[in-house]
Amino acid sequence: MYDWLNALPKAELHLHLEGSLEPELLFSLAERNKIALPWSDVDALRSAYAFGNLQEFLDLYYRGADVLRTEQDFYDLTWAYLQKCEEQNVVHTEPFFDPQTHTDRGVPFEVAMRGISDALADGRELLGISSGLILSFLRHLPEEAAFKTLEQAMPFRDAFFAVGLDSSEVGHPPSKFERVFAKARAEGFLAVAHAGEEGPPEYVWEALDLLKVSRIDHGVRAAEDPRLIARLIEEQIPLTVCPLSNTKLRVFDDMSQHNILELLEQGVKVTVNSDDPAYFGGYVTENFMALHDSLGMTEQQARRLAQNSLDARLAD
Ligand SMILES: Nc1ncnc2[nH]cnc12
């Protein structure tokens, strides 16, 4: 019934590699690395995936990422995600990687970087999936820590094409990172940022005007500000929307209330993405399916959304 959705060629532009860590892989990495887990089995872990907001999810996401220790672990994580891409006709992907999630617990920057880069290279060669990596700063940490992360990344500068901004949004506006984004842009990187997920429309304005981003990640709360919507349409700034994430994190109470199709019909360049698929119940195709089931998305709308994702690519 959903084969036609799965068959659409798509790009994924909002995916946290650490959020694609499926419970089965999480348990097998814990065993390989001799790490004790607080959950008795995969089902017990899955049943903990009930979130009241972004922070409740992030607490579990950072806890889960602790099983990632070796270059092979990061390779296996990335390769499992790329195999999903192949299954779902995701022909291009621009994943986020949060170095501070790993360096802050003693995993060297280069360990994560090498495992991920090798898997992305194999994805290109063996699966024909093109990709570009986005180095994302954790916004709940100081800007100084982001500067340090950028510095650590410079020996690997060819491994990524853009910087991003994620983690706890409210209370950590884009303006907090204006200087480090300026430095990254001066070094030749593009910029994207999470804004308007839980945070207000002002954060989307700041991401555009201060961080000079090429895309907004989420951005669904921009709908509260008609002037902002007019600008997004005028400049055709893409929004990387994540429907299942938004309902799991209670940005919308129910998928039937999601605004992605209204934004699409207004002329905003919205795309469909999975964010943290292992935690939110599905990859890109399942996100498209949810829009079909709960919002009555038509085939023509699905085709436009998929085309938007291809048009909004930033990496070669
Ligand atoms: N949805 C999300 N928002 C902010 N930071 C994140 N890190 C992983 N998923 C995220």
Ligand SMILES: [Zn+2]
């Ligand atoms: Zn995200």
